[in-house]
Amino acid sequence: MYLMARKEVLEKYGLAECIKSGVIQSQQIGDLPLVLPRQRHSLRKLLEHKIGQLNVVYEIDGLHLLMDSLIHLDLASVRPGSACLQEYKHKLQLLKLVDPEVERINYLVSLAEEELSPAALAAKSAIKACVKDLIQNQIWPCSEIIL
Numbered sequence: 376m377y378l379m380a381r382k383e384v385l386e387k388y389g390l391a392e393c394i395k396s397g398v399i400q401s402q403q404i405g406d407l408p409l410v411l412p413r414q415r416h417s418l419r420k421l422l423e424h425k426i427g428q429l430n431v432v433y434e435i436d437g438l439h440l441l442m443d444s445l446i447h448l449d450l451a452s453v454r455p456g457s458a459c460l461q462e463y464k465h466k467l468q469l470l471k472l473v474d475p476e477v478e479r480i481n482y483l484v485s486l487a488e489e490e491l492s493p494a495a496l497a498a499k500s501a502i503k504a505c506v507k508d509l510i511q512n513q514i515w516p517c518s519e520i521i522l
């Protein structure tokens with residue numbers, strides 16, 4: 376997981392060293408005003424379980440609206456690196472959240488190949504190739520293939 380915010384916001388909260396190192400300790404985000412999904416969202420539950428009390432000032436579930444709020448307001452968010460869409464990359468700093476490191480693994484699963492129709496098998500193959508290509512070409516940031 377990554378803390379995402381504009382450089383000016385991080386500097387305002389005394390996190391210039393974190394910008395240089397590219398990492399931030401979980402306890403350092405306590406004072407930052409955060410925008411996160413609602414409490415029932417699995418990401419929010421994971422963050423509260425791993426980190427504890429967070430300074431959530433806005434709850435937004437929609438990714439585009441959440442990312443826009445990071446650009447236009449003095450806010451930060453904790454999201455998977457892959458949530459930082461191309462259009463926001465040059466406007467936001469991403470700091471890897473450590474101690475404790477918070478990870479959320481997404482799996483791509485399907486039925487066994489012998490149980491799939493020819494069309495479903497072709498779709499599975501195309502999806503796997505697309506995901507692999509996105510990750511290898513670093514278009515899907517902060518992602519890796521685990522076999």
